[in-house]
Amino acid sequence: EPIPFESLCEGYRLTVLNAFDLLMASLRLMDQPSVGLAVAELGQEELGKSLSILAAITLPADPEAWRWFWSGWRDHTLKAQRAFLYELISPIRLEGQAPDGTRLAGASLRGSLPVEKEAGFYIAYDPKLARFVSPADAVGPVEAYHRGLTVLYLGLTARAVAQTMEKQSDRSWYRLFGPVAF
Secondary structure, three states: OOOOHHHHHHHHHHHHHHHHHHHHHHHHOOOOHHHHHHHHHHHHHHHHHHHHHHHHHHOOOHHHHHHHHHHOOOOOHHHHHHHHHHHHHHHOOOOOOOOOOOOOOOOOOOOOOOHHHHHHOOEEEOOOOOOOOOHHHHOHHHHHHHHHHHHHHHHHHHHHHHHHHHOOOOHHHHHHHHHHHH
């Protein structure tokens, strides 16, 4: 179902704000790295969702055209990866280095961002050890701070874009940025 233009503008603004709220919550939870990591990952997914909403501004009112939007609405991998498109707007990337020398440049240290989120929230079974592993034992502070730092730099760009677009009372900037997001 198509979404009205004004609702898309409001949805964009709300997802960027929610991503920032999730980022701030994750930073307050860094004494529990597994929870901090997972909450930061949720923030990154919201950033990706914000770009989906912004891109939807370019869609015609034809319900068939909206299949693209709705097919990705609950796709956690897509949303988490889409957040990196903010690097096209501002290529400034905050990176770190783990104590073992691993470059911390935004990519998941677990192969995929949804797996990273699951590691932070859920008890897992390790067949090699033949035992269950709690998130607190599976996630360390380096991994949690890495995701938080990534969401921070992507979120700062998203926030700047949102603030810029809200400066025009006629919301004309949304129509200009929509094709970029698409």
